[in-house]
Amino acid sequence: MPPGGYAVVNYHGVVPSDHPEPEVFLDGNLVQPEVFRRQLQFLKAHYHIIHPEDFRAWIEQGKPLPPRSVLVTCDDGLLNTLTDMLPVLRSESVPCLFFVTAASSGDCPGMLWYEELYYLIRLGGLNGLETKLPPQEGPSPVADTFQARWWSTVRRASRLNAPERADWMTLVRGEVGAKHNFGSEKRWRLLNVAELRLLSDAGMSIGAHTLSHPVLSLCGDEEAQREIHQSKSELERALGRPIWAFAYPFGNPATMGERELRLAREAGFACAFLNVEHWGPGPTNPFALPRIHVTANTTLPEFAAHLSGLHTRLQRAMGS
Numbered sequence: 363m364p365p366g367g368y369a370v371v372n373y374h375g376v377v378p379s380d381h382p383e384p385e386v387f388l389d390g391n392l393v394q395p396e397v398f399r400r401q402l403q404f405l406k407a408h409y410h411i412i413h414p415e416d417f418r419a420w421i422e423q424g425k426p427l428p429p430r431s432v433l434v435t436c437d438d439g440l441l442n443t444l445t446d447m448l449p450v451l452r453s454e455s456v457p458c459l460f461f462v463t464a465a466s467s468g469d470c471p472g473m474l475w476y477e478e479l480y481y482l483i484r485l486g487g488l489n490g491l492e493t494k495l496p497p498q499e500g501p502s503p504v505a506d507t508f509q510a511r512w513w514s515t516v517r518r519a520s521r522l523n524a525p526e527r528a529d530w531m532t533l534v535r536g537e538v539g540a541k542h543n544f545g546s547e548k549r550w551r552l553l554n555v556a557e558l559r560l561l562s563d564a565g566m567s568i569g570a571h572t573l574s575h576p577v578l579s580l581c582g583d584e585e586a587q588r589e590i591h592q593s594k595s596e597l598e599r600a601l602g603r604p605i606w607a608f609a610y611p612f613g614n615p616a617t618m619g620e621r622e623l624r625l626a627r628e629a630g631f632a633c634a635f636l637n638v639e640h641w642g643p644g645p646t647n648p649f650a651l652p653r654i655h656v657t658a659n660t661t662l663p664e665f666a667a668h669l670s671g672l673h674t675r676l677q678r679a680m681g682s
């Protein structure tokens with residue numbers, strides 16, 4: 363097992379049945395439902411899948427976890443988590459901790475803005491609208507690929523506050539034309555509050571994932587605090603229950619740092635999760651909990667190697 367005796371696996375949803383042609387880049391985080399089922403069955407056979415509330419009791423009260431504990435989590439709250447992922451979780455009797463943005467505390471959540479931006483740029487380009495964004499911080503992207511240019515734009519737009527960014531997205535949408543159609547709603551739309559309650563009523567736990575999913579390290583102090591604190595209060599109001607866990611958007615050292623760890627603690631969360639398996643030297647910080655990021659390309663042997671800690675030990679042995 364990894365250090366600490368437990369592991370946390372992280373998903374971003376499954377490929378819904380009405381989304382037949384995965385987009386190689388953005389869909390790389392989604393797994394096929396049958397692959398997801400086999401991974402859950404592997405965990406049930408070799409590990410002890412715990413309920414998120416058991417994890418909370420361990421973090422808050424020190425109640426011991428069973429040996430070989432694994433917590434299953436899923437970020438973003440796309441509609442397919444309810445329509446295509448929940449049925450698999452239910453039939454395998456596996457509980458999951460879902461991290462959703464505060465957009466899912468409302469009736470019209472829309473899409474993740476950076477995914478929508480990817481498609482809007484693909485469909486029509488920005489036609490100069492990027493000049494309305496704050497300048498790029500640091501060096502320009504190394505590779506001049508579509509994805510590198512898109513990520514550079516995501517970073518620049520993350521420096522706007524959420525309402526300004528929403529206004530800028532409206533401009534981009536207007537430039538491309540109102541009639542763009544992304545196909546599968548289950549793939550792209552976020553859960554609305556009624557759907558979020560269904561997930562919660564099905565016995566799943568809900569955590570916070572900011573208001574609008576920016577690159578937090580590029581937000582000003584006040585905006586970063588608002589994104590983290592208000593996502594907790596808005597979801598608590600929508601669900602009528604405490605929100606005790608937080609997951610950092612993108613969740614890697616390039617998108618967050620010590621300030622975000624402090625803000626998550628000050629917001630009153632019991633713990634906060636990364637999307638990577640390592641965070642600096644020293645003992646594990648409850649506000650920088652590592653997770654194993656499962657992607658479309660993760661084979662079952664790789665999944666097993668990440669769970670057993672073998673992957674980490676190999677990386678350390680190789681000095682990376």
Ligand SMILES: [Zn+2]
Nearest residue numbers: 437438611612
């Ligand atoms: Zn996310």
